[in-house]
Amino acid sequence: MTTVDHLRQVRLGNLRTVLLALVDRPGSRADLAARTGLTKATLSNLAEPLLAGGILVEEPATLAGMGRPSKPLRFHPAGPVAVGAEINVSHLAVETLGLDGATLERRLVPADMRKATADEVLDRIAGLIREVTGGSERTVLGAGLAIPGVVHEGTIVRAPNLPEFVGERLAERLGERTGLDVQLDNEANLAALAHLWPRHLAGEDFVHVTADVGIGAGVVLGGEVYRGVSGFAGELGHVVIERNGIRCTCGSRGCVERYAGLDVILREAGRRRLDSLRKALEAGDPRAAAAVRTAGEALGVGIATLMNLFDVPTVVLGGSYAVLYDHLREAVQSELDGRVLAGGERHTRLLASPLGEFAVVRGAAGLITRRAVQQPERLFA
Amino acid sequence: MTTVDHLRQVRLGNLRTVLLALVDRPGSRADLAARTGLTKATLSNLAEPLLAGGILVEEPATLAGMGRPSKPLRFHPAGPVAVGAEINVSHLAVETLGLDGATLERRLVPADMRKATADEVLDRIAGLIREVTGGSERTVLGAGLAIPGVVHEGTIVRAPNLPEFVGERLAERLGERTGLDVQLDNEANLAALAHLWPRHLAGEDFVHVTADVGIGAGVVLGGEVYRGVSGFAGELGHVVIERNGIRCTCGSRGCVERYAGLDVILREAGRRRLDSLRKALEAGDPRAAAAVRTAGEALGVGIATLMNLFDVPTVVLGGSYAVLYDHLREAVQSELDGRVLAGGERHTRLLASPLGEFAVVRGAAGLITRRAVQQPERLFA
DNA sequence: CCTCATTCGTTCAATGCTTGAACTTAGTGC
């Protein structure tokens, strides 16, 4: 690598810094210089190709205070967008996201994936993507694709609820249908990413926990989703809380999933759907409340173990757990208080995700916008 | 940061690359250029100040084959050294280590720390450090200090077996006594580091597990010891394996430590010391074997949980567990086989540490030599 | 309307490390 290459890397790094500052909020060259620590001269220089390339726009001067008025820069309203897509057991979803973090279009359609072939699913997803991108002339940076399974190097290596997809390379197949650069990832990881990009919810390090059929944790360390060497990191569902406990489909015994999975909660509560459970809880049904509390205790033990290993102070409960948050919190927190070693005084923060059912697709789209910002050379294609 | 500063960073990065290659093995400028991917011109340039500064020496030309003979570069035999020191419940230890990874001097002295004040301990450690460094004129880069407790930002925040030390800033106090730059860290982290630097034992990612009074895991991710946000990462001893199990001193129930700690093993085996247990095992004592096997089962459950969360393929058993390895392995591996999800086919590698009782001090010294190589500007002081 | 103060944005010379090619050095083989 020549010195010239190194200097180009420096430039790309500065470009990234500037774009990150702009994701936070718009600002004039002078403001951005102050926020990034770069000089005004550098900022003028860096902004030039971004404006020429249609990534940013210069707004008309704002007339405020003394001195020459500043012309704020912001992401171009007709600039590039990213697509997020989600294949789940009971639904498909897509979303388009701008570089500024604004959601443009959304679709969520119920569908029973267990009865569908991979081709049918991909066709439907491709159709939905066409729907949300078709009307506009904006450049599409790529698509993130979320699935409920473990992904390693682009291949699905485990998907207990979508066994037909194991071994598939869905990204390539969706890429062929849409002409887009597609990135495949696990839904738990992407839900976690949605809480981190483009806006931070929980500071630097946190764990995002969701339940559908299984229980997945997305672990965020140092601002990055931690995936492990083969994509299996954060398998909270198979943390053992009773070594001679209930047999699990994974071959082990006493996995958290067998005590705190959504299917278990519904069964114990005598309900068939999350919505019905929620209503029962609101109506004060004692059986429903007991089922959720019992699950919360098991979940709390598992999360405590996770926190003692990762030493991460914050836990975000998402998906179904966010819906049940009010009835889960106390049991989970109580286990954490009794079991997490924590730093000096016990500080464990438990939050409910505010993102609702679109967290996963939003994370999938965020994967793409984030990559574009982190590798700004992608914006000049 | 000016462009000139960036270029200086590039130079320091290249210096680091070259030093890392030399830690691996000596080599001529041409050989190092080939191994690092830099050019011969750059290598000549980088080597010059290292030779002038007495960090490296040029060996006489080796006469091998055709062409101009090469003059290999290696770390100067009278170059800088680092000190490692360990305070433990039952002993103190120190070691000096060269940049090339060679151990120069070692001391290990039994001592009951529970009866000693911090001042007494520090005086003794300082005395040992003088012993191992006094005879030589070599520059001392600093000292690593290992303690059996959780360290966060230089302060001991938890030390169940050395309660007197909690809240202390031992690094500064030892620094005053020795005139050295002292780095304090947890013994489990440093034992793990010893398996990673200066020579790799287990590839990229692994977990190193030791037992003394408690059970600690040093987690190595991406070539770095993972410490968590407040130094509590890898608290394997307090992973729960039976949520309604035995009460633990930490306030929780069913912690691995209560089933697989060294004190538990010795008690169940009816022995008082590790050495006596080892002899009993060699003699085929069935009670001893059963105690170790039972502990191995509990340890295996805890490690399986750890592996499902971190997705790290390799586990190194160190300290007392390395001594008991032959009798532990089967039970641990069996739990791992039944419980770890792993990548596709189940690949979990279980190893015994080859480093023996000096692993921790070696890691402590390695902390300093590693820092010197990673921040080569420190070598030109 | 003019001038001053103020802030925004632009221009420009200086800076230094790696590179690759050409060159020098120091051996072997015949």
Add this chain to the structure above:
DNA sequence: GCACTAAGTTCAAGCATTGAACGAATGAGG
């Protein structure tokens, strides 16, 4: 001695940031 080979050295070229000076655009005050 001469050709050959490989190690090590010399040197001009190349580029993004900086800081200071400069130009531009406004408000305040007379």
